[in-house]
Amino acid sequence: DIQMTQSPSTLSASVGDRVTITCRASQTIYSWLAWYQQKPGIAPKLLIYKASSLDSGVPSRFSGSGSGTEFTLTISSLQPDDSATYYCQQYSYLWTFGQGTKVEVK
Amino acid sequence: QVQLQESGPGLVKPSGTLSLTCVVSGGSISSNDWWTWVRQPLGKGLEWIGEIHRDGHTNYNASLNSRVTVSADKSENQFSLKLTSVTAADTAVYYCATKDTGGFYWSRGSLVTVSP
Secondary structure, three states: OOOEEEEOOEEEEOOOOOEEEEEEEOOOOOOOEEEEEEOOOOOOEEEEEOOOEEOOOOOOOEEEEEEOOEEEEEEOOOOHHHOEEEEEEEOOOOOEEOOOEEEEEO | OOEEEEEOOOEEOOOOOEEEEEEEEOOOOOOOOEEEEEEEOOOOOOEEEEEEEOOOOEEEOOOOOOOEEEEEEOOOOEEEEEEOOOOHHHOEEEEEEEEEOOEEEEOOOEEEEEOO
């Protein structure tokens, strides 16, 4: 099975800060990686698929990069509405999710 | 755009069987390759449960393999999840999902509680 290791588990940053979340796969997943944002009581919302493709309607401050085993999600200018938990997901072979990163906006 | 809506009992007794159905609208279950179930215990992360291909092939999470069955009904444009011998550890929000070239589509989620 492919394991996904996401870091950090929590982060706290100020409005306007640049924030980066990292996801590492236990073996190559090429570019078959997605990023989700989840707020309490709501289903995960797709932000990025195929490592760097922005889903329709997602603000351009979100971006994804990486390939192989190392991936990053970047929020270029953190906004109050970005307070949420973020998950990476590999879909190269079945699906596996990272443990999640809880982002707090100061 | 595909929309997914799950239905089923919100309360299941320990040792019983959890059964959920996901109705597909805005598209055909024969059009996407894989149809998937994911769950999330309250306050915890996401866990992939299993999937069914449009040709009927299935894959399951090894940790649940002996207890889980995913099936599809093309005539009703829906797919289903059965999880047997449930315990309190199976209490979670259950989601159905799919993927196409445009991205991923998820249902809103259904809380299933395992309790006497």
